[in-house]
Amino acid sequence: MRFKGENRRFCSLKGQGILTKPVMIVLFIVATLVLINSVFSAMSESRLRERESMIRTAASNSMLSLQSIDCLGYEGPAKRYTNVLDVSKLDNFNQQYANIEPPCARNFDYGWSATVVERDRLGNDVRRWMFGAPNSSKGQILLQGVTINSPVGLWYSEADVRPGVVEVRFIEGELEKLAGLVDRSCFYQSSNAESIFLSRDARTFGNLLCMDKDCRQLLCPANIDLSKGDYYVVANYRDGRVDIVK
Amino acid sequence: MKAQLSEPVGFVLFVVAIIIFMVLSRIFILGNSVYTLSTTIDRNENERLKAASNALFLMKEERTELPLLDLLGRGVADRTDIIVLGPDEPQINISEELEWRLNAMFGKNNWHMKIPFPERIEFSTQIVIVADMSSSLCDDLNDMKKLPLIIEDMNKKGKKVSATLYLLGQSSCFYYNYPEIVCSDFETEHFKCRTLLLRDNQVCKFVGLPGANWDTKEDWGNGIACAAETGPTDGWAENSVRLGIIITDELSGGSECSCSQWQEFVCGAFTCKGCVVDDACKSCDVGIPSNQFQSVENGLRASTGNNMSVFGLLANPCGDITAPGTGFEFICHCEDVLENHLSYIALNTSGSVFALKNSSQVSSTIMDIIIRTEPHPMNEIDIGAPLPSRSRIRSHETLVPVAAGNYTKARLYSW
Numbered sequence: 001m002r003f004k005g006e007n008r009r010f011c012s013l014k015g016q017g018i019l020t021k022p023v024m025i026v027l028f029i030v031a032t033l034v035l036i037n038s039v040f041s042a043m044s045e046s047r048l049r050e051r052e053s054m055i056r057t058a059a060s061n062s063m064l065s066l067q068s069i070d071c072l073g074y075e076g077p078a079k080r081y082t083n084v085l086d087v088s089k090l091d092n093f094n095q096q097y098a099n100i101e102p103p104c105a106r107n108f109d110y111g112w113s114a115t116v117v118e119r120d121r122l123g124n125d126v127r128r129w130m131f132g133a134p135n136s137s138k139g140q141i142l143l144q145g146v147t148i149n150s151p152v153g154l155w156y157s158e159a160d161v162r163p164g165v166v167e168v169r170f171i172e173g174e175l176e177k178l179a180g181l182v183d184r185s186c187f188y189q190s191s192n193a194e195s196i197f198l199s200r201d202a203r204t205f206g207n208l209l210c211m212d213k214d215c216r217q218l219l220c221p222a223n224i225d226l227s228k229g230d231y232y233v234v235a236n237y238r239d240g241r242v243d244i245v246k
Numbered sequence: 247m248k249a250q251l252s253e254p255v256g257f258v259l260f261v262v263a264i265i266i267f268m269v270l271s272r273i274f275i276l277g278n279s280v281y282t283l284s285t286t287i288d289r290n291e292n293e294r295l296k297a298a299s300n301a302l303f304l305m306k307e308e309r310t311e312l313p314l315l316d317l318l319g320r321g322v323a324d325r326t327d328i329i330v331l332g333p334d335e336p337q338i339n340i341s342e343e344l345e346w347r348l349n350a351m352f353g354k355n356n357w358h359m360k361i362p363f364p365e366r367i368e369f370s371t372q373i374v375i376v377a378d379m380s381s382s383l384c385d386d387l388n389d390m391k392k393l394p395l396i397i398e399d400m401n402k403k404g405k406k407v408s409a410t411l412y413l414l415g416q417s418s419c420f421y422y423n424y425p426e427i428v429c430s431d432f433e434t435e436h437f438k439c440r441t442l443l444l445r446d447n448q449v450c451k452f453v454g455l456p457g458a459n460w461d462t463k464e465d466w467g468n469g470i471a472c473a474a475e476t477g478p479t480d481g482w483a484e485n486s487v488r489l490g491i492i493i494t495d496e497l498s499g500g501s502e503c504s505c506s507q508w509q510e511f512v513c514g515a516f517t518c519k520g521c522v523v524d525d526a527c528k529s530c531d532v533g534i535p536s537n538q539f540q541s542v543e544n545g546l547r548a549s550t551g552n553n554m555s556v557f558g559l560l561a562n563p564c565g566d567i568t569a570p571g572t573g574f575e576f577i578c579h580c581e582d583v584l585e586n587h588l589s590y591i592a593l594n595t596s597g598s599v600f601a602l603k604n605s606s607q608v609s610s611t612i613m614d615i616i617i618r619t620e621p622h623p624m625n626e627i628d629i630g631a632p633l634p635s636r637s638r639i640r641s642h643e644t645l646v647p648v649a650a651g652n653y654t655k656a657r658l659y660s661w
Contacts (some may be wrong), residue, residue, distance in 0.1 A: 021253075024254075028257070031264050034268075035264045038268040039268075042271060042272045042275040045276060046275050046276050049276070049279035049283045050282065050283075052283055053282045056286040056287065060286065064293065081300075082297075082300065083301045083304075084300070119349075121350075123349055123353075123354065148290050150293065150294050150298075151294060151298035151351030152297060152301050152351075153302070159308075159311040160306070160308070161304055161305040161306060163301070163302075163346075163348075164350070165350075165351060
């Protein structure tokens, strides 16, 4: 025997089931999308961190190279110091490498510029040396940049070693990548190839590579004339210049 | 109905599972790259610290042209950060030399350096006090009876202070109705007392000791010399601040040179008869050379030889007992000469002279001297900003060679 009240309760529960199912399906789909998005964003974040690790490692290696006796480290008749920079070498770098990275600490995947500052007893900057590539990728063509610094001694004479700081700004950008390809071929006098994506047009003027208004010096002249886009570029060294083949 | 009720529960479980999966996947995917990045940053920071240490200890102090590492080693060996290389050489504050260079390299408030000295040494204060027991000092010695208890109290509070009182001559306090002075009035655990009859003393042998007729009962010059040579009852400790205190109101050979006639005062004690003219102590031979001055010279030589600072407590030589007409006014006449003699020995041993206004100042003045000369030994050089509690701190150690094959470590922290 069935009562009226029982029947009503059954009907209302059934109605609730009908309404709940589509909502639940939507919610399940949304939750699944959130999960997928989270996984992809984690992967993208991971790639960013890996790239940051790579540029930091490169910066750290270049910093060590800069402080070695092959670059700026003091080398006397009987003594060789790392972490103590020879002021006469610094003066030389300041002039010779005012527009390009010195080969002793060059990295062909990134560009960098360095500033060495000498400080006195009161903490005031008393001298400053700058070298490396002063112009770099900016805006859309800049991928990432890191700055690292290191305390150093500045060797004036055996009895006069003063405190200072060397700061290196490392840049990963399209301009640096393309310039690195050319410079690597030029430096090793060989051929190199790489996949390159350009967000802007790239052209050379002698040994000056420009992407819009951002220009940097190359080790030797090249014939680059590329519109924005994806390229597999081959750089061939021949007779003191680099030919680019798409 | 059961199936319908489990739908929301199922959804909640699904969401929880998704959240757990999201967290785990992020840990799995990001973990490696985060670890690699932090390792790279760590490497950068550690290289910075090594570079700073290397460069710092290769630098030389401009005036002496000596490497900071050598200067630091000397400072650690002497347990100080002030380095004196010779009498005509400039003083070098090694803490300041390190500090400005590290500020230049890291910037202020970004670093800290600690250089512990190889072993901790506890310093103590050892005092020898020389006072004569002539009647004019009875009130002063009576006040000094408070001193042993004060010193015991200081020791209870953790300070290491001990004193030995050397009493010259024989007590004659009963003339002025003061109790006789005996050593047992002063003896405590850290305060000892000895009587010193210089003429019979076999311990102290001085060059140029005054003649056989020399009055030794007030001879504080030879007295402090003997006390410096003998030391406190337990001997001089290696790492102690050594203080010599002279309490007197007369010249080391007595101030009664102007008196040629004496009359009995009471029970065998004599006062000067007709000593009324103030001759400013001219009757006393205090020049160089003289017995008076030789005694002071002996005191100075023994004090400097034993690395002891001498403080003179000039008990008022012009008080009631020495007023004109008392027969002791000759003591007052020599006040300036006495002050000069005390100053001569005090200033040449990094001490000073205190002119007491009355006898109640004896104990408190000695207390002031103890507090003023209290040693503050350095057990480490500790420079730079305090270590922050929230930042990640990195450190690097550099070996600092110290004299005699020993070494310590200079720890440099940055954040």
